[in-house]
Amino acid sequence: MKNFALGLFGEPSSALAAAGKLKGAGFDSLELMSPIPIAGVEEVLGEKKSVIKRFTLFGGLFGALFGFTLAAGTAVLYLHPVGGRPIITIPPFLIITYEALIFFGILFTVAGFFISSRLPAFRDRVYVPETGVDKFAVSVACDNEEHFKRAEAILHEAGAEQVREVGEED
Amino acid sequence: MQAETNDLQYADVNNDIVRSIVETGPRYYVALGIAGGVALLCFFFPWFYQLYFGIGAAGLNHPGVWGTYLASFIFWIGLSHSGTLLSCVLHLTNSSWRKAMYRSAEAMTLFSLMVAATFVMVHVGRPWFIHWALPYANQMEMWPNFRSPLLFDVMAIATYLTGSSIFIYMGSIPDFAAVRDRTTGWRNTMYTLLSLGWRGTDREWHRLHWAYTFLAVLIIPLAVSVHSIVSWDFAMSLVPALHQTIFAPYFVVGAIYSGTAGIVTVMFVLRRYMNFEQYITKVHFDNLGKLLLLLSLIWTYINMVELFTAWYSDTSTEHEALSYKLFGYYAWLYWEMIAFCAVAPLLCISGRFRTSMVPMLILSIAINIGMYTERFLIVGTSLSRQYLPDSWGVYVPSLVEMSIILGSFALFTTLFLIFVKIFPSVSIYEVKETMDTPTVTSNAEPIAPPEGSPA
Amino acid sequence: MSIFERFTEGWKKYRKPGYYREFDYHWAMTIDLDKCTGCEACVTACKAENNLPIVGEEEFAKGREVQWIRIERYWEGEYPNVKLGFIPMLCQHCDAAPCETVCPVSATYHNQDGLNTQIYNRCIGTRSCAVYCPFEVRYFNFNDHHWDSPLDQQLNPDVTVREKGVMEKCTFCIQRIRQAKDDAKDDGRRRVRDGEVQPACVQSCPSNALVFGDRKDPDSQVAKSMKDPRAYRVLEELNTDPSVVYLKKVDAKG
Amino acid sequence: MPKIERREFLKLVGAGSVGVGAGFMLRETIKHPPEYLIPHVVAPEDFSTGIATWYNTVCSMCSAGCGISVRTREGRAKKIEGNPNHPVSQGKLCGLGQSGLQVLYNPDRLTGPLQRMSARGGETFEQITWNEGLSRVADRLDLLRAAGRGNRICLLSQGVGGHLAQLFELFMAELGSERLLHYDYDHPHTLYAANRQFFGEEHLPYYDLKNTRYLLSFGADYLGNWISPVHHSLGFGHSRQGRPDIRGRFVQIEPRMSMSGAAADEWIAAKPGTEGVLALGLAHHLITQGYYQGADLDAWRQALRDYTTTQVAEQTGVATTTITRLANTFARSQSSLAIGGGIAANHSNGVDTLVAVNALNYLVGNLGKEGGLLFNPEPAGSVSHPRQASFRTMLKLAKDAREGNIEVLILNGTNPAFTMPAAAGFTEALSEIPLIVSLSSFMDETTALADIILPSHTYLESWGDDFPEPGVGFPTGAVSQPVVSPLYNTRATGDIILTLAQHSGLSDAIPWNSMEDCLKDGWREIYERADEETRTESFEVFWRSMLKAGVWGEKSQRDQTFTLAEGVIDNIGVAPPEFSGSPDDYPFVLHPYISNSFHDGRGANLPWMQELPDTMTSVVYGSWVELNPVTAEGLGLKEGDLVDIESPHGRVRAPVYVYPAIMPDVVAMPIGQGHSTYGRYAKDRGVNPIEILSAQMEPHTGSLASSATRVKIVATGKRVELIKTGGTSRDLGREIVQRFDPTAQSKTGGAHSTQLNSIPITTVTT
Amino acid sequence: MNVSIVPALKVLRPAAVVGAVAFFGLFVGYWANALLVPGTSPEQPIAFSHKVHAGDNDIPCMYCHTQARRSISAGVPSVSKCMGCHIEVATEKPQIRKLTSYWDNKEPIPWIKVHDLPDFVHFTHKRHISAGIECQTCHGPVETMERITVTSRAIDGSFQLGTPWEMGLCLNCHKQNEVDNGTDCWTCHK
Secondary structure, three states, X not given: OEEEEEEEEOOHHHHHHHHHHHHHOOOOOEEEEOOOOOOOHHHHHOOXXXXXXXXXXXXXXXXXXXXXXXXXXXXXXXXXXXXXXXOOXXXXXXXXXXXXXXHHHHHHXXXXXXXXXXXXXXXXXXXXXXXXXXXXXXXXXXXXXXHHHHHHHHHHHOOOOEEEEEEEOO | OHHHHOOOOHHHHHHXXXXXXXXXXXXXXXXXXXXXXXXXXXXXXXXXXXXXXOHHHOOOOOOOOOOHHHHHHHHHHHHHHHHHHHHHHHHHOOOHHHOOOHHHHHHHHHHHHHHHHHHHHHHOOOHHHHHHHOOOOOOOOOOOOOOOHHHHHHHHHHHHHHHHHHHHHHHHHHHHHHHHOOOOHHHHHHXXXXXXXXXXXXXXXXXXXXXXXXXXXXXXXHHHHXXXXXXXXXXXXOOOOOOOOOHXXXXXXXXXXXXXXXXXXXXXXXXXXXXXXXXXXXXXXXXXXXXXHHHHHHHHHHHHHHHHHHHHHOOHHHHHXXXXXXXXXXXXXXXXXXXXHHHHHHHHHOXXXXXXXXXXXXXXXXXXXXXXXXXXXXXXXXXXXXXXXXXXXXXXXXXXXHHHHHHHHHHHHHHXXXXXXXXXXXXXXXXXXXXXXXXXXXXXXXXXXXXXXXX | OOHHHHHHHHHHHHOOOOHHHOOOOOEEEEEEOOOOOOOOXXXXXXXXXXXXXXXXXXXXXXXXXXXXXXXXXXXEOOOOOOEEEEEEEEOOOOOOOHHXXXXXXXXXXXXXXXXXXXXXXXXXXXXXXXXXXXXXXXEEXXXXXXXXXXXXXXXXOOOOOOOOOOEEOOXXXXXXXHHHHHHHHHOOOOXXXXXXXXXXXXXXXXXXXXXXXXXXXXXXXXXXHHOXXXXXXXXXXXXXXXXXXXXXXXXXXX | OOOOOHHHHHHHHHHHHHHHHHHHHHXXXXXXXXXXXXXXXXXXXXXXXXXXXXXXXXOOOOOOOOEEEEEEEOOEEEEEEEOOOOOOOOOOOOHHHHOHHHHHOOOOEOOOOEEEOOOEOEOOEEEOOHHHHHHHHHHHHHHHHHOOOHHHEEEEEOOOOHHHHHHHHHHHHHHOOOOEEEOOOOOOHHHHHHHHHHHOOOOOOEEOHHHOOEEEEEOOOOOOOOOOHHHHHHHHHHHHHHEOOEOOEEEEEOOXXXXXXXXXXXXXXXXXXXXXXXXXXXXXXXXXOOOOOOOOHHHHHHHOOXXXXXXXXXXXXXXXXXXXXXXXXXXXXXXXXXXXXXXHHOOOOHHHHHHHHHHHHHHHOOEOOOOOEEOOOOOOOOOOHHHEOOHHHHHHHHHHHHOOOOOEEEEEOOOHHHHOOHHHOHHHHHOOOOEEEEOOOEOOOOHXXXXXXXXXXXXXXXXXXXXXXXXXXXXXXXXXXXOOOOOOOOEOHHHHHHHHHHHOOOOOOOOOOOHHHHHHXXXXXXXXXXXXXXXXXXXXXXXXXXXXXXXXXXXXOOOOOOOOOOOHXXXXXXOOOOOEOOOOOOOEEEEEEXXXXXXXXXXXXXXXXXXXXXXXXXXXXXXXXXXXXXXXXXXXXXXXXXXXXXXXXXEEEEEEEEOOOEOOOEEEEEEOOOEOOOOOOOEOOOOOHHHHOOOOEOOOOOOXXXXXXXXXXXXXXXXXXOOEOOOOOEOOOOOOOOEEOHHHHHHHOOHHHHHHHHOOOOOOOO | OOOOOXXXXXXXXXXXXXXXXXXXXXXXXXXXXXXXXXXXXXOXXXXXXXXXXXXXXXXXXXXXXXXXXXXXXXXXOOHHHHHHHHXXXXXXXXXXXXXXXXXXXXXXXXXEOOOOOOOOEOOOHHHHHHOOOOHHHHHOOHHHOOOOOOEEEOOOOOEEEOOOOOHHHHHHHHHHOXXXXXXXXXXXEO
């Protein structure tokens, strides 16, 4: 059982301010929940590095290799000379390569998204449904009562409409 | 556009859109019943008839071995072109007017692609062996022929279908979460699964943004390649009037053109019958009208270029193809196409025209009729007049084909009607992004499902 | 040999353009238009040999007849100075055949005898090969065909009956070529002799306008015939490299 | 493991069983149905499963008598090809001949003896046994013979040759009847008559097309259907391009371009019926220009004085320059040949015309010479010409029938109800005959009138033989043998006749038990009087080797010296053709021509032939009317417009085909379609132009002047789509059929190598 | 409020189980059909035993299937061939009496085809036998079979009873033996 202090805000800017303050106060497992992406999160909570682009790049490279190998390899495995072309015919195989590049690029991007965003969620996490509508929430993990009090104070101070204590199964 | 959405609150967006999913009036069921019934009667029944008796059920012959099925295939592929492509382009260029309409536009892409893929099955002589066109290891050690433009098609369409379904799904995850929070019973179960446990944390938003952007970057060239490849089905042949370098851009422009017109139609219907007046506004129609004007000019230009090169080539075959197209058996269709696709869209010069809904609807339908004709003419006229005059012949579609074309529209409508009850047809979070932050606290209680729906 | 080795070896070997034009045989046909009388004996012979369907009046009216070899006619001039030219049109067995590249399932390909062939039971019926063929000699089975009993007893057991949804075309009577090779093997010969095998159309041609043989063999009748100054190929400008060569009709004046 | 509720359990069981059931049925439905391997009870010696066996026999689809080889597999005939050993066909065969398979396997064949159950005209027949049928016929024959009224029996057969014809002779003679007739619509009576007039003998000569260098054909569609088209085609091909540095040239003179006209180097349209005048015009030119230097030059000059070039040009419509050019080339070419027949002979002046053509041959001196006209020896066996019934004979028969002088008519294969003009009233006459017996294999128009049908085998199931007429320059003959066992409860024509003979107690004169025995006896005679080479082995060896080779021939050739018959020169001259109907009411001359596919209509029940595009027009399945483009335009007619072709004797309705190569005042229609019965492929398809012909005859021979009927064209305002393969028959400058100018080639000289470059020939590398 | 997808998955589990059972049943049914109604080893009109003839008595295959070495088809012996021996041998056995009655009525025996190739396949026994290939290579251990069963050979060379021939089988053998144009489609297809 892990406890969180969760402050609800009506404005993204105040939520962002609260997060900034909490970060400044030494809370580091912070989460912002919002109905829309908030601009400027990174300035407050620090640069986020995403592995997705690597996935995309790798997927594309893999796809290109796969596509060409598929086309050229199967052509060699079973010879079907057609239309006076060489067995390994570069121009059409490049089209296959191109399509496979995109195909695997897409698939790997999705995989990257799933991995880096920790979705799908197999256990319940801190969540308030209002953040899906019009509330901006800042949640912060609190090890003990004292932590919670401090966080609550900071949240209130930043203009939280409401501060809740929520728990999360481990 | 802000002017019209100003009085909207965040919560209203949720309410409106969740309501559009959950609350279903009898009109919907009637529409679904009619569309589904027509799809069954006019699409599947004739198709099964054709499967049993052979392609002979269609009006195909020698030399008209390709007919409306292929024309329909290109038409539907073309229709699919503006949804995801437009959405991607507008996403990357950060246009805000995209946000209210892109979801349904993408859905249009998805479903027209599905219908197009079905037409592949309808078109081929032995669809029960269609899996041979897919690369998979088998005891025959036979692989598909990767040199064939048709196989490029298989690869491109499979990729495009995968890509655009992933794209629409990825963009909908936050909305699924929003709908999840407001529904109960089986819908809640479904949306729980669909939303994958989305919470809207900063991390998730960040990852989604990047993934979405990468997808958009990948899908734009893909979409262009898809229709280029479709054009190569024709252009790689030696048939006079088909064997042309201009075909790829011609097809791509035509595809975007007909797709944009398709979006206008869909927008009109959504706005009128899903009560999205506040989201889909005159601004959208205005912008789409401008786009249509631009595309029609490009399309007309390419069309003229095509005619000119044929005329300038000074060969018997090209001349014959040209004069047959302009004055032959199908000439009335050609002039109909010019009227609908080159002349009528010039009306969009007028701002008043662009912002009048019904005229825009009529125009968009006319453009798509014209574009269907264009596809039919590409197949019909050129195959009728090839190199050996003694083998010339005329192809006329049969009743079965006509019925299947009609049924395909019903099939598309059916799929779309099912879509609006599952997907939030306007993106909740992106609409919110265009709005000011909320000032009134919302009522976030779950909306009760209508009477009689299973819990 | 591992797949990788096969691939690398294949890469080295098969990048060579036209490597497989080193055919075992290179069957070819010449058609002397000066001899052709348009009698259509070849058309009937082909129907008999290759189980071509009797499509019936309605289907024929729709333009769905099947004639692997057909006679095309071209009139020149006006009455009374009018001429009619016949030209038998059959699969040209192009070495650079556009129809082959387009088949997505490799149902049509070039075999080691230099023949453009169609594997009927691999065909899925996209009909694109028929579109790509500039000679329009590929025929599609729009329906299943039926032979009123006992007409079915005349069907050649060496040739399969094509089902609906399948493309079919002239094979240069590959079953006869196969039989000839078989006979040659029985005789302990490595190669088929010139004239030993003739497709049904060539066999039947009453004016001997059609000549068939292996053009790799310089002494064969067909190779000699191809050297005739009258030789030309239809639609040569398309560069499909046909194996069927026509000999021009002589325009005798005076 | 969670506890499974009862309900859950039932659900699972239910789902499982549905799955199992579906899986079971799935395999059941995709399973291949069992096939059977049916062995022989006793293995036959002459064929093995999986191995093709070839039998040589003779084609009976027309009267040319081509030798054929039939490929059989597992006892079924699979393909017919020309017999390479046979001098007529030399391994080649026309489309109609190859379609013989569909005679054998025709689904509309008569499968057993039938007798009529209703009045004539109805089509109800009941199955009877052979014994019943044969004894009914034989009893009647006996009765008549016993009463000495044998002459009231008539046997009307299609033209058959060989020993079957001899058997017919014997049989009818024993019955005491003179009325043995062979009837073929296209039998060249006029040609025989012209030869008798000119050469004094009633045989067809051998036209040496193979070695000819210049051929003038007056109306004879020798490549299509005249006399022996396959053999002529062989000669044509060889003459054209078979000899180094020599290319034969062909000129066709006829009002409507036939297939031979298309193949010719030059097609010349002379007015209908004036071909003979043109021939004499050419002859006149030969005489006046001094090309002919014979002893009888003066007689010729005298006889031909009226045929000056200008006069002939006026009469025929052929330009004077053309006439002189043709005559000069004809005279100067080393071996030139003139042939006549077909449409040129189907006029009231047919014999005159053909005599005139013969005169051309005489004057150019090609009689008995290579590349000219060779005289045939006596055929080794019987040929049917002497018994061939002309139109006049058939009218006589009809008259006799109407007068009640015919009591039994035995029909064998021929179909006069279809091939006689309605004006002849033949069908009505038949109804006066008390007993009509048909031996036909098919329910054709004439057989439908029969009282008893004793269906015979097709030629691929029965024994027979044939001596080609015209011969090939040396005595030859071929035996036709059954290539498959009979499909149905039918019997060979010969066997039926033999059985009837036995029934009637004629076994003394006709001692054979079967046609095979009859043939063997007949051939034993031929064997005994044949040359040394033939008689080296015993008859059995000879017989077997002949069956194997499919043909027998001798080396001996006839002496080719020739003298002109008495009085020919004085009587030479071609009368103007007479036409039925006045030119004012009926402005067009109808030219019904024999179709390559259907011959005189006998091929109409063959699906291959129905689907075979017409050589000239590519039309299938139906009839059409050929009109000159100018005529069509004048009448406001386009392709597919239905018109009524009306003669003084009736009208037929068919769609227009605009035909670029026909004279403006001639309309042509193909013969062969328009059957009212004759199986599913022929029935109610197209029209039969013979119906509306007038009973106009050629006076010498009494043969039907089928091109001598005038007609008018009445537009109906209706349209049909002509079923044909051709789209547009103009090549629009695409150079599909390319032409070669030999004079240009020899000048440049370098063209040879450029041609080669475009077609690389690889050499053997292995 | 829950965000985890696990509860939703739990809700779907019963339906999934039912689906899985049905799917599994499909295979069971298919297999049961193969077991119960094989079609790969049909019952013949006369219970002819290859084991007795080819196995116990060691009669060479081509004594009866005489066509095999010179024709595309191996052929089945004519009734007279059977009677050649059985006019004397084992005449009293019930199966032989059946044979005798066929012979007396001069009727052929309607043997059911076991080894069947589709119509589009060209296979010639002659070429394979002249290449020295044993009949058993394709037909399996016929000399041990009471009733002929469809047999194919796996790539490792073992026999698989009840499995029909597939294209891969032909290809494999042609590749292993490096047949001239052995993988050319028209070598086997027609």
